[in-house]
Amino acid sequence: MKQLSREINTKGGRYAIADRTFDNAPQVLKKIPKEEFQKYFEQWQHPWNKGVAPKVIDWKEAAIIWMYKCCPPIDDFDVFRESKEQNFFESQESIIALCTHLQELMKTIEDLDENQLKHEFFKLLQISLWGNKCDLSLTGGENSSQKTNIMNYLEDLKPFILVNDMEHLWSLLSNCKKTREKESITRVDIVLDNSGFELITDLILADFLLFSNLATEIHFYGKTIPWFVSDTTIHDFNWLIDEVKHSNHKWVSKCGADWENYVKTGRWVYHDHIFWTLPHEFCAMSQVAPDLYAELQKAHLILFKGDLNYRKLTGDRKWEFTVPFHQALTGFHPAPLCSIRTLKAEIQVGLQPGQGEQLAASEPNWLTTGKYGIFQFDGPL
Ligand SMILES: [Mg+2]
Secondary structure, three states: OHHHHHHHHHHOOOOOOHHHHOOOHHHHHHOOOHHHHHHHHHHHHHHHHHHHHHHOOOHHHHHHHHHHHHOOOHHHOOOOHHHHHHHHHHOHHHHHHHHHHHHHHHHHHHHOOHHHHHHHHHHHHHHHHHHOOOOOOOOOOOOOOOOOOHHHHHHHHHHHEEEEOHHHHHHHHHHHHHHOOOOOOOEEEEEOOEOOHHHHHHHHHHHHHHHOOOOOEEEEEEEOOOOOOOEOEHHHHHHHHHHHHOOOOHHHHHHHHHHHHHHHOOOEEEEEOHHHHOOOOHHHHHHHOHHHHHHHOOOOEEEEEOHHHHHHHOOOOOOOOOOOHHHHOOOOOOOOEEEEEEOOOOOOOOOOOOHHHHHHHHOOOOOOOOOOEEEEEEOOO
8 A cells, every 4th residue: 555655646747637546446456355345335335326426427536435435445545645644744843833833822812912813813824824835736746845934934925915805804703702792602614625734734723713712613624535635534634633742842742632622622623525525616515515505604704725625616617817706606605705725726816907917927827836825705794
């Protein structure tokens, strides 16, 4: 398995291509006794026919999902696991800096005035944004870790934020905090992108939202199967919290212990749903996965991390750069939402007139290098 994983990761390509990724799959599958296949297929057949098959468009995708969901040892096999773990281990310097910053902030949070709190919120939002640069899909599985302390570069990176709706996020959450009655909740949902360093930045933000009282509950959404190279699965989520908890660094391990406690006490909730690995654009969600849509409707704010979520939010269509984000969502409005994304695919809406053209003239690849980022909000204020 390790050798298979290594071969796949060195093959490169912007995204994993199913044909190449599964070149060696027959050899792997041949080792599984036929009876095992039969047993798991029978167990899976009913829910498959009823729930999954009608929603799947491409048979190859169906085969991969089926294989992952019902074929041990494949159902526990992640070809990208090694790279995701390597990304985490190689980003230790940044992780220590972030966890230390968070723990110091926790101690002084009561003394901060509104502006200082807002400033800290914006800082952690930007860290979560630039954490999205560390994506194995962009490097074809090559090294993408964060070796330097990202906090030192936030000011330098600001000019690269093309749409900046952070103020809207602050208004929404600080209003919730001010008007919240005792016992009532403010729920922020985070639709995750990559594991490794990016997930750390998301958990740091989620932790801050709780101890600053800007939110009282965080719900995370990951993938049911390994997806788009470095995307987060439940295994990655649990593994990372456990690693952080067992760190030798006292502030890192304190973060891990807190995060484990949030999960145990239900202040952090992890969900997965097969919809996230199906090819549908999000405007189809209310029809295709009404249960998931209903879940998202419970949030006061939904943060969508990363490029693939943006493509699915906007239906991956050839919109003009100036088309309003609200329009490009094509009816997908479960709750106020914000895309936090570095640009890696040729789609961007909600820009100022001329902004896209100007960028294209000076940097032909501005849409795909991950150099630029957005906080793009949609919802009533
Ligand atoms: Mg990803």
